[in-house]
Amino acid sequence: MASAKPGFFTTAIGESSNRLTYFLAWESLAEREAKWATFVTDPAWHRARDESERDGQIIANISSQLLTPTAFSSVK
Numbered sequence: 001m002a003s004a005k006p007g008f009f010t011t012a013i014g015e016s017s018n019r020l021t022y023f024l025a026w027e028s029l030a031e032r033e034a035k036w037a038t039f040v041t042d043p044a045w046h047r048a049r050d051e052s053e054r055d056g057q058i059i060a061n062i063s064s065q066l067l068t069p070t071a072f073s074s075v076k
Contacts, residue, residue, distance in 0.1 A: 006022050006023060006024050007022060007023040008020065008021075008022045009021045009022070009023075
């Protein structure tokens with residue numbers, strides 16, 4: 001969704017308070033794949049990542065899930 005804003009969350013109660021969770025919305029899987037490919041090859045992103053990790057890697061694990069809302073979900 002072009003006008004959708006991502007949601008960012010940290011864990012308040014649960015196994016890891018060092019976890020960052022974020023949600024992104026896409027119109028289609030094809031849109032997600034195209035935009036992700038653009039993002040991971042963006043030189044500005046590579047510079048920002050390299051700068052943030054100059055003292056060592058800051059991400060221990062990345063997990064990706066594609067979710068589908070239920071029929072009763074208020075988020076579509």
